[in-house]
Amino acid sequence: MTATEPHIPAAASRPTQAPLDAAAFRAAGHALIDWIADYRETIHERAVAHLPEPGAIRAMLPARAPEFGEPIARILGDLDSVVMKGIVHWQHPGWFAYFPANSSYESILGELASAGLGVQGMLWSTSPACTEVETHVLDWLVHAMGLPARFLSTGAGGGALQDTASSAALVAIVAARERATRFASDAHGLAAGGRAVCCYTSDQAHSSIEKAARIAGIGREFVRLIPVDGQGRMRVDLLAAEVERDRALGHLPAFVSATVGTTGVNAIDSVPEIAEICRAHDLWLHVDAAMSGTAALCDEFRFVNAGAEHADSWCFNPHKWMPVNFDCDVLWVADRAALVRALSVLPEYLRNAATESGKVIDYRDWQVPLGRRFRALKLWFVLRSFGLEGLRALVRSHVSMARTLAERVRAHPSLELVVEPCLNLVAIAHKGGDESTQRLIDAANRDGRFFVSHCRFHGRLVLRVSIGALATTPAHVEAFTEHLLAEAARA
């Protein structure tokens, strides 16, 4: 045993299986890498989503944790014998549900390297590379995605990785709340102010906006869910009216979240028009571009950035369409001081010379948690291994597949497009009504080759086809299209 292997003194009375040493880790690690590659190479042979009975997985596990260590081979073996019995295959080429959640080989390696290093990036000084690679790569993305210079760390802004767009929305709301109350709510709490802080987003925005506002003490009642137009975009006239009304009532409008790609039908709010209202009323403008933000890598899809130059904060998820494994959300802010001031606490035990020099970023002040892992590694690995051209080719291929599907749907006598498709999402309904659409959804999900999800749009049930898995090829979408069209004729 070398000096740096796990040091476990002999246990009390009975022999204990030793934890892994380096040699055993190498062998198990190689085996697990191969297991992952085998899984991915054969994933198309599996049904995308075959659910066990509730409790069936638990029932396979012993009632108590083992007293003595088990061999790693047996533990890894349970990936097949237990875990795989309850897995929905998000990496499957027929994954058309929810959102693409790509865990590319590159990002797996980045996550592995991060775990291997095992460093904390809460402060710059607790591992400078963890902070500096992140800051730098997020500046890369500002350039690569054509986002405004105000988000660059070299000015007053900058980016920080969050786990999800939910957390990004929460910290943006907290910063907005403090800007609106001039830090009175931070000092004295929202109760002291008496005036209700109001947030605005569309009724098609992601549920995380409402959840974040509730966590932040704003209350469900003061999250104004603005109706959308026929294409799913926030009605800006109604937003303006609602803000005016709240002002007249003595409330304190503070925050607007515009959606670039709604969860349901991928509608894109008119951020430039929303920004005008925000400017007129001094509201914090947040943009949630969770899935569709990635499209900005391509010049022809830069429409997703419209109005970004007016945003106070802007987020998207590389863990969706950009193939970085979950969790990886990028939040950029135009004024990092506003965010940091709202989230900073500096106890004595975190004081250090680098922080006090003012020359470094301490990301603990940009997020809810104190600790953070070296999450930027996986983003860095993906950007470098794919290259921007590789990522653009991926985005274009998905959009192209979605367009092909959409044209087939448009041409079919029983089907219709619920909205004009945007990017990689096609929202479909059967002309026969919700029951027929439900039958289409059920038929697709029973097939095993595909998995789709649903939403409601203006009251109507919608079959959502979200195309963006790394493994999806035109042949997979073609197979799905044939299935859908055949079922539609029957439904």
Place this chain on the structure above:
Amino acid sequence: MTATEPHIPAAASRPTQAPLDAAAFRAAGHALIDWIADYRETIHERAVAHLPEPGAIRAMLPARAPEFGEPIARILGDLDSVVMKGIVHWQHPGWFAYFPANSSYESILGELASAGLGVQGMLWSTSPACTEVETHVLDWLVHAMGLPARFLSTGAGGGALQDTASSAALVAIVAARERATRFASDAHGLAAGGRAVCCYTSDQAHSSIEKAARIAGIGREFVRLIPVDGQGRMRVDLLAAEVERDRALGHLPAFVSATVGTTGVNAIDSVPEIAEICRAHDLWLHVDAAMSGTAALCDEFRFVNAGAEHADSWCFNPHKWMPVNFDCDVLWVADRAALVRALSVLPEYLRNAATESGKVIDYRDWQVPLGRRFRALKLWFVLRSFGLEGLRALVRSHVSMARTLAERVRAHPSLELVVEPCLNLVAIAHKGGDESTQRLIDAANRDGRFFVSHCRFHGRLVLRVSIGALATTPAHVEAFTEHLLAEAARA
């Protein structure tokens, strides 16, 4: 190319380095596993913490992301040529700073398996194994750690993994706030209530409690930081007085966070006494046992659980002393309905038959984010590979090393123990005063073999020695002790 490898159509005009296929992933993955093992086997040869100049890491990176893909060998090579220039070695055997942040080989494999599967556990139905393994393993821990049955998922309670104790505190505070206001703040916001919701914790509690309360809209002023006694424990008499005072002022006391192992000196609040006050005033009792909770694996250290049977929520971090890589915090609640109701939002696109059956847990309602990865795998791997006896042996070895160090300090004429040491943390001061203590800290951290951090306790500077790295052996602590004692004689 098989049907399920990344599908990247040919890019526009110039050749693009293809992203990794399965064969290249296998080769790169094996190499990276070996790199991690090599790193860990030689980590003791490195200085624990040698910081570069601010900006030095960024300066090694190109100004823009590459247009075309780079070979994976070059990318992995930059782990040495770039990343390692700015890494603080948290896995080093001389890691005595902050807290142990063990990333065991087992947990690295668990994180790798999670990334390889690439599933989302936001709903039971989006990968049942992701939820069921987690629920089950957290029930295992209730038994293994001798925690009260009220935290078992088989009753009204249950556990859920969070990223950190910061997020655990936040969701506990939100649930407490809603219980205290009878969901009025959830519906109408804190401003509507008029009464200030109050939170209580000691002035030695972790900064995350104050941060969480601020995020939740409670305000810094209404986070009552109760003074501590000479051993660092919350003054329960002062807590009682403060709660009475707040009631008299018409405020709404809601939440107490007791600390089992303060960040500074590892003091353990008297949870049973605090619980009496909580019961008398109907306050939510949260216990933050971030590092020291792990000690409950050993019968002789079960004092850390005192009063847990009265707690509404209880958290500890397997990513600290239990060797699971960051991030991995366990939050248990006695009444899961209270937590879920405070955090639940159910949009149409997440509706599914399993959720509506009421037979499953959807962990999205137990945390801030919607999405979640299969984080339980690494905890499951660690518990099984070490076995409970292996983990107990680890805890006992660290406590034993800390006691040996403490006795040497106690016997030294120039040094003193600031408090009676608890478990694996030794808090030391030089009798010559803060300047002498600072010289000891600086000398230890200059040496390269060790890294310690500091705190202030009743105004006094403290050198903290936190013993808990997997690689630490009695010989490493002995070397540190010799160094410290020699320096103390000089300081």
